[in-house]
Amino acid sequence: MFADYISLMLINTMIAYFLLAGYVYSGMNDVDQGKWAIGFMMTGFVSLVFGAYVCLTWPLPGPFNMAYGEMPVLLGIILLGAGSALAKGWDLLAAAWFGFFAGWAPIIIGVQLIRLKLTSYPMVSGIGFILSGAASVLALRSTSGETGW
Secondary structure (H helix, E strand, C coil): CCCCHHHHHHHHHHHHHHHHHHHHHHHHCCCCCHHHHHHHHHHHHHHHHHHHHHHHHHCCCCEEEEEEEHHHHHHHHHHHHHHHHHCCCCCHHHHHHHHHHHCCHHHHHHHHHHHCCCCHHHHHHHHHHHHHHHHHHHHHHHHHHHHHH
């Protein structure tokens, strides 16, 4: 039986980004930021588990396993780290630094999807990866106001 869980991971990623947008819009200045933790941890768990499955079994053709398996693992780790930090009341700076460096991978994958025309709609797929990576890279700026970066 063929199972790749791509649709589940894409829906989960969409949920994670809407959750992140809600947190940035109204939760960053909230007194009780811990209430956001469970949402980040749930989406992080789904990304990590099913992304790891794709990484270990390679059910997709060629480079798609990296794009749709390894990137959800990185996203899952970032979300679990951010959720844990929010639950404990810790600063998000360490998770943002991890996201800064991890965010370059989907940017590179997005550029290659466009350049090599690897999907039916390479521009749409590539831009999606590039924007996801850019959001991760730029998250450091919103959490490090005291560093002046």
